[in-house]
Amino acid sequence: MTTNNNPLRIGIVAGEASGDILGAGLIAALQKRFLSLEVEGVAGPRMQAAGAKSLFPMERLSVMGLVEPLKRLPELLKIRRTLRRHFVDNPPDLFIGIDSPDFNLSLEESLKSAGIPTVHYVSPSVWAWRQGRIKKIARAVDHMLTLLPFEASFYREHQVPVTFVGHPLADEIPLQVDTVAARRELGFDEGGQVIALLPGSRGGEVRLLGPLFLQAARWCHRRRSDLKFVLPAANEQRLTELKSLLADYSDLPVILLEGNSQRAMAAADAVLIASGTATLETLLLKKPMVVAYKMGGVSYAIFSRMLHTPWVSLPNLLAQRDLVPEILQDEATPESLGAALLQFFDDPVLTDQLVREFDDMHQQLRRHASERAADAVCKLLDSRTENQNNTTL
Template sequence: MKIFVVAGELSGDILGADLLRRLKQHYPEAEFLGLGGEKMQAAGLKSLYPLETLSVMGLVEVLKHLPKLLKVRKHLYQAALDWRADLMIGIDAPDFNLGLEKKLRRQGIKTVHYVSPSVWAWRQGRIKGIKKSCDLMLTLLPFEAAFYQQHQMPVCFVGHPTADHFPLQPDKNAARAALQITNSAPLISLLPGSRAGEVARLAPLFLQVAQRLHRRHPSWQFVLPAASPQRHQELEAHLAQWPVEGLRLLQGQADLALQAADACLLASGTVALEAMFCKTPMVVSYKVAPLTWWLGKKLLKTPWVSLPNLLAQKTLVPERLQDQAQLELLVEDIETLILNPEVALTQTQAFYALHQQLQCQASETAVQAIKPLLPSVSSTE
């Protein structure tokens, strides 16, 4: 059995690795080719390009990389045909993967898209193209599945794999011990994103917030986990310009940093969901190119962008986006979470309920949904 898999960024690599391991349990002879990172490669994928190839965020930013992206997609399309793939699974990266899925589906290859694009939030007309691109949509969130059902699109809500990895009751003391944090003073985690563009836009602001908080509260502690070795180098350069006394720059260990923290300041994205699973009170912030922001505001159909708020369908966590991503506002938001325990408690209580909703053994559920699309090969389970 030959399964072609394409993931576009770090979160997709994590999801893909879980799925590939589970597929391998059911189909030990399965082979995987496509594009993914270290985790997917460790799970058996032969990757034709580095994971970073597709890690481009924003409407304007994508245009600059479009010729290269089109060349990569053309090569992947031909590789899947030459390899005689039985199935293609596109993981996130919808603007890239859906086009590839559509072309391969026309050639008779069954296609699955894992992680719904935010079609329910903006550009809802894309549903027509999605229905032409894939045989099955796998969604991480329940309200996404309801949207596809309304449009007669084959869909399966699988839950979120990350929800399965985190315990409902995190052990903050163990996380602090693992990070060798013995001081009981408040700890704030800073997570400015996993992409180069996110770090470039958000890291200086986040470090200035930490500087201001340290001046006001000298005992407070800070950790800054880097998503990759490349991000670590970039963050080191930012720290040289905006040093924060006592701040620790970590290589990876974002899970521990979130579990150990009393509050976190983070980029909008999957990391907000991880913070929710860690039951860590948070403030979400994000900045993009001005034109990207203007276009996005015109098209957005929801009042929120962060996953905790979208799941709760209310403003559960503060969102400081674009012009609202200001030093004073972020400092005030973090101080509120640390100095007013009832505010933090409101967040964490909601996080427990949302975590339970998403614990569905996602990778196994996904495999069971995919099985009808696979060739008639006996499964070991």
């Protein structure tokens, strides 16, 4: 790998915590390749710590479902217009949209039409629902970076330039997880079993799933009094909301954390988790999980009719079968979630088999993702420079 003496200026937008992790890793990898790197756009705390300048708080882009974005639409459109004007007036060498496809793809399309190269990092679930978006993606994106292998195959079939980079979390998380050390760090006494509760990082998720997950925890605890629970809050706002919820659950032995979700999952014997990127993290930590999700009734009615796959969780999508329980919407009750969790404790053979499959998947995704993503970005920049030189000649 050689260092480029030319300065590089990148526009970037990440809309939630998982994108912040990816963006920070990519920035660090690009800093190894360029002596001077300037990054600005919408960035979370990890990206800002890596040197990115955020023009808007990332939290303002974190919306869920189909109805909530409509309520916030005027604000979101204003942010996008401001970003577009900023980048068109001050063109970066490259724009990278990280996930958040409903926000980023339209921005990428307008920037690409203005002559700015665009990369989209993390494929939208276009293979699962709203498959017609592939046409917009082709117009908006010069290069797609996918985290999962089956996604890259889909883009190749539709002639969209793509690179499968693997997942940075698969590189970061060790193949062997020290559960005992994690419990010691969290202050758990020896003995008993631990369930981690992860109701999501967005406010809407915590409002819908937080009470449900605590009710499921109470259902389990009444049947196994030695069970303990750990509940990580994604940020300070979620911490305040979860503290308020826990006031009604003083009978539960729960450790509430601000952040540190990975340590919470590492300490657990099983995890009750909202469907989303964190299910992949749980897989990489080799933890049996029950995946649940709820959204507003209107949003779910629309979403369920548009879905083209029988699964919503990443472990099941990777396996292409029912590897872990998915319990959604009206079927997600304290009893159904609790019973699925306790099955892992009652059937050790099932649990051991699941852990072995998770280990195989971990190794498939362990590909030095941030470095591969940076390589793809550099190749795109080099090809653009070469084409411009050829045009000049």
